[in-house]
Amino acid sequence: MLAENNSVFVASMLDYPVPKNEAQRLAALHQLKLLDTPDDPVFDRVTRLVTRLLDIPTAIVTLIDADRQWIKSRVGFTTRETPRSVAFCSHTIAEGAPLVVEDARQDPRFSANPLVDCDNGIRFYAGIPLLTSEDYAIGSLCAMDTQPRYLHEDELSALKDLTAILNDEICLREHLTREQQRRAASQRELDALHKSLEEQIERRTRELNLVIEAAYDAYISVDDNHRVLDWNRAAAAMFGWTRQEALGQLLQALIFPHGVPEYDDTTTIEVNTCRRDGREMPVEVRVKSLCVEGKHRYSLFVHDIAERRQLEQLRDREAREDALTLLPNRRALDERLFDAMARARRLKQPLAVLFLDLDGFKAVNDEYGHAVGDELLREIGKRLRHSVRETDYVARWAGDEFVMVLEGMSPDAMQGLGEKLIHTIEAPIRVGELSLYVSTSIGVAIYRPVCEETAQELLKRADVTMYDAKHAGKAQVKIAQQE
Structure with a gap:
């Protein structure tokens, strides 16, 4: 190295x-x-x-x-x-x-x-x-x-x-980073403003209202009973209720149909709210409380985090998706197999794991290059997805290896299904002007709820059986003996 x-x-x-x-x-x-x-x-x-x-x-x-x-x-x-x-x-x-x-x-x-x-x-x-x-x-x-x-x-x-x-x-x-800096700067400004309000609330009420109206985040002021006392322009744009319509209404009726969440001055909460048109919207809520003439008043600063949630979901999906075939990757398979085995134990139904390794793929890569090999793998992934039920799970393990997780299928059907998959893979694959031919060797391991077998042991058993199929002449299906 x-x-x-x-x-x-x-x-x-x-x-x-x-x-x-x-x-x-x-x-x-x-x-x-x-x-x-x-x-x-x-x-x-x-x-x-x-x-x-x-x-x-x-x-x-x-x-x-x-x-x-x-x-x-x-x-x-x-x-x-x-x-x-x-x-x-x-x-x-x-x-x-x-x-x-x-x-x-x-x-x-x-x-x-x-x-x-x-x-x-x-x-x-x-x-x-x-x-x-x-x-x-x-x-x-x-x-x-x-x-x-x-x-x-x-x-x-x-x-x-x-x-x-x-x-x-x-x-x-x-x-x-720029968004975090902008939000941090906005947070510092709002905190400084709130401290000033606590010291001079009566004298600076007009100035406060002007700042709140121009704020980027929604500002909602409520009393002890969560009845709206103030509602700025951003809140009107975010939730669809005008200031006149919102004033005096219960916060639950406007944006929290499932009940107002608990909040305090020390924590920021993320919660789903509801717009006037019924659409749900994820938000981040920061709360400041103050006491005016013996009465408590709560200021809620509400920030729309829908875009951030989408970015987080995209990052999470990419972490569990194979970039080439768009199939689930090994990490996603580990999570799915663990859940599938738990369901099998609960429902007392068998579970099958199929380990597939392509025969002849290296020859295609060596002769035509990795770009052609990549197209071939994409097509194999599509064929495998379309060859099983919608509830079945197909993942790319690594290289030219794929894994299927089939729930609730009879063990007696595995041989026939494996042979069907071999025929599906053996059909010619067109890449540009080329007609490519590969096959697959398949190892099948059946998980029965009465067995004390881990997910990794189950996968290993299917993997070893796949190599038995390769050594037996390739383009074959072998079913592992039950541990």
């Missing part, structure tokens, strides 16, 4: 180029707050894909700081940071374009680099700049090998596409 000789770096006198916009670039990098952060599944997923798509041992995501190269994600590279002076990515961000070095020993820029001039040093490097929304190059996505090699055009395109995914993530984080 590349990093085995790099655990300690000696200060180097190597020169490296510095972008003309270095000050602005560093400011953009630090504002993202990505440096020295824990591993992130979004970045780690991309580096794993790089190693698989390019069949290369090492892939990293780097961030170039003032005097160091910090590594956000890595596969095949154990070091977390290096001096900037030895970083190939310093040249990538300076050029602002893809950098490919087929043999670093023959390149005068890198031949004396301590990462090159050593056993198992870097020979091949390909890096694509990571860009912010304002096109500041803050680092790169790169692939490395200890052997010289040539990067094909389709491989470079794949690397660019994966970099584009990371650039989109970076732009999203920029947006979220």
